[in-house]
Amino acid sequence: MTETKRKLPLRSAFTVILALVAALAAPCGAEAYQSVNKYVSNGHGYLNASYLVIHETANPGASAYNHTLLWSRNGTYAVHHVMELDGSTVYNTVAENRLCWHVGNGNRYTIGIELAHATNAADFAKQWNEAVKWAGDELRAHGWDTSRLLSHYEAAQRWGGSDHTDPNGYFRAYGKTWVDFKQAVAAYLGSGYVAPIAPTDGNGGTVASPTTTAKTGSGFGGTYRCNTGRLNVRTSPSMSGTVVAGYSYGQTVSLDDWYCISNGYVWGRYTSYSGHTRYIAVGKPTGGYDPNDYLVRVGAAQSTSAQARPAQSGYRAGRYRVVVGTLNVRSGAGTGYGVVTSYRYGQTVSLDGTFVTSGGYVWGRYTSYSGRVRWIAVGTTSGVAYARAC
Ligand SMILES: [Zn+2]
Known part of the structure; x- marks a missing residue:
């Protein structure tokens, strides 16, 4: 009884080992890219993407691995994935449900991959093959067809806010075009049909965003x-x-x-x-x-938004100067919201007159250049100032 019970786990462990050996020895193992998780950043907020964007790093000879190190030090412009010079590895560097800053106004509709910029034809040829497979696998995993596959250039044309044209020049340097890439991905997916770029839809954004x-x-x-x-x-x-x-x-x-x-x-x-x-x-x-x-x-408009819980008197619309070393800028009025940027001592910001209290802080609001609502803590509810009217 006990003997039988002891044997079962051993047998299952052996089966798992056999399965692992089989997986490692599978024919695709030798050539296919390896997908490696090496997360460097939590991005800039939530993302529900509906398109895939292909980039090249414009950093000739720099490996994908070096980009993961670079982004580990400063993740501001980290992209979701980066592929090695010879296509051998794809590093997954930011989760796909987190926003990356990689294509201007199209950021909130897109997942991105950077292709490390190969400096010889042999590496490029290997990377091309793996990038085609990876893009095909990625589209399939999301239930998308090639209508959701964009170059950075196409994304910039579509949503604006970016003047990059990659990876067109990189591909051309090795005798390939972006259309060649899309056709190869379509062939890999089995149809051979390159769909036109998907029309605007609920989550795809409009040109007039x-x-x-x-x-x-x-x-x-x-x-x-x-x-x-x-x-x-x-x-x-x-x-x-x-x-x-x-x-x-x-x-x-x-x-x-x-x-x-x-x-x-x-x-x-x-x-x-x-x-x-x-x-x-x-x-x-x-x-x-x-x-x-x-x-x-x-x-007519009221002096402050009637919906905002009014903060104590003394706060009104106008320029405020930061009087602490660093002051976080958040996407909502509370410390539970993501930090999107920060102000340093002496910098000024124009607040729009809406102030709310939350979590022991008085929060002031402004709209960023990009049109997004931002909040800073101008001080504590007990009267300690982080920014003062100027
Ligand atoms: Zn790009």
Whole structure:
């Protein structure tokens, strides 16, 4: 009895070893790229990608491994994956559900891989073959076809915010083109058919992205009344934003002096009692008031957003100077939100007049150049200042 019981685990362990030996000796092992996890950064926030972008490092002869070391020291511009000069290894350096800064305005729609820049034809030929396989495997893993495969150049053309043209020049130097690459990936996937680039969809972004159409100081702010049965409140100004609340007919909401156009709607913005930034579709972009709008403006802007829990008096819109060594900039009003950048002692920032208290801090808000809402702790609720009006 006990003897039999003791033998079973031994037998299972032996089976596992056999399976491992078989896997290592499999015919694909000799040539296929190895996928190695070597995470260097947690990126710049959450990502739900719908396209794959191919880059080259523009760093001739520098290995993919050296890029992992470089990004370990400073991960600001780390990309999700990087492939070795001879295609032998793909390092997975940032998780695919984390945002990387690699293609300008297209960052929030895309996963990226950097091909280390080979300096001889033999390495390039090996890397080309492995990159084709890797891209095919990656597309298949996401349920995508070649319509989701973009060069950095194509991504830059599509979303803007980047003037890079890679990997076109790198491929051309070895007699290949980007079209050759797409055709090879399509062949690897079995169809041989290169699909046209996928059309704009809920998660694919529009050319006129929210960040390029966002407007402040336009007199848009004010009290709005809901003119429809049910109006969703979302976490981002897009139909793909998560629905977190709703307004019913007749309810009112106080919107910031800010709007953007996205997915065919004009979106307004406010800050919830909890300090979260919320978005709501006001109506179709007709250029002015329309009786069919979901929200109808019924009053002028208030001095502060009615939805924000007001911080104690003394804080108002204007320039603030940082009076501590380093002050983190976060994506939300709380220390639980990601740090996206920071200010140093003496630097100034223009806050828009919305202040909320959370976690013992008073948080002030501004909109970054890229159109994103940012928050800094201007001080503690007990009166210690981190930034002062100037
Ligand atoms: Zn690139």
